[in-house]
Amino acid sequence: QQPVQSPQAVILREGEDAVINCSSSKALYSVHWYRQKHGEAPVFLMILLKGGEQKGHEKISASFNEKKQQSSLYLTASQLSYSGTYFCGTYGAGGTSYGKLTFGQGTILTVHP
Amino acid sequence: KAGVTQTPRYLIKTRGQQVTLSCSPISGHRSVSWYQQTPGQGLQFLFEYFSETQRNKGNFPGRFSGRQFSNSRSEMNVSTLELGDSALYLCASSLDRGELFFGEGSRLTVL
Numbered sequence: 001q002q003p004v005q006s007p008q009a010v011i012l013r014e015g016e017d018a019v020i021n022c023s024s025s026k027a028l029y030s031v032h033w034y035r036q037k038h039g040e041a042p043v044f045l046m047i048l049l050k051g052g053e054q055k056g057h058e059k060i061s062a063s064f065n066e067k068k069q070q071s072s073l074y075l076t077a078s079q080l081s082y083s084g085t086y087f088c089g090t091y092g093a094g095g096t097s098y099g100k101l102t103f104g105q106g107t108i109l110t111v112h113p
Numbered sequence: 114k115a116g117v118t119q120t121p122r123y124l125i126k127t128r129g130q131q132v133t134l135s136c137s138p139i140s141g142h143r144s145v146s147w148y149q150q151t152p153g154q155g156l157q158f159l160f161e162y163f164s165e166t167q168r169n170k171g172n173f174p175g176r177f178s179g180r181q182f183s184n185s186r187s188e189m190n191v192s193t194l195e196l197g198d199s200a201l202y203l204c205a206s207s208l209d210r211g212e213l214f215f216g217e218g219s220r221l222t223v224l
Binding site: 002030032034040041042043044047055087089091099100101102103104105106 | 146148155156157158161168169171203210211212213214215216217218
């Protein structure tokens with residue numbers, strides 16, 4: 001089942017902060033975050049694993065609440081380059097969602113000067 | 114190192130035809146996943162292959178199929194194309210359910 005992201009869209013000015021949420025109805029093994037700029041492929045931002053391990057490539061922080069099956073991506077001091085569509089992807093911990101990285105519908109982030 | 118390569122990048126087909134898309138993963142990556150991206154549906158999981166075996170399949174009709182070769186290269190095939198199959202088809206490779214590296218995609222237009 002597809003995770004639900006909120007908000008669907010957010011508009012910021014440079015330097016402002018934003019939080020993007022991802023919620024699942026299934027028990028999760030891990031949560032992935034990706035950013036896709038218009039006309040480009042999605043690019044990896046972060047993985048959050050059950051048990052607390054995190055792996056990321058950028059100065060972007062995120063949290064993973066295993067009990068609530070929720071994750072949040074924190075974008076602080078936003079830059080113009082942060083603009084794009086953010087997707088969370090979830091690997092289920094079992095059942096029919098096991099082994100499938102299922103993506104949310106995306107959150108469109110626009111940063112203005 | 115070289116990224117994920119997808120071919121062709123663009124193609125136009127008519128209803129009823131079939132199409133084959135190719136994906137060459139990053140060297141050393143044994144997992145290849147395919148996604149369909151449309152404006153209305155976002156990124157929809159098609160299937161995942163690992164060491165030539167389909168490990169998982171999404172909720173797509175049997176017209177969508179794929180395979181993986183011994184060198185980890187993968188192909189997906191769509192038979193009897195419908196207008197609704199028009200989309201960007203993305204391939205992603207990973208070591209094993211880790212960070213996904215996406216290709217630029219194959220944009221299919223069905224007329």
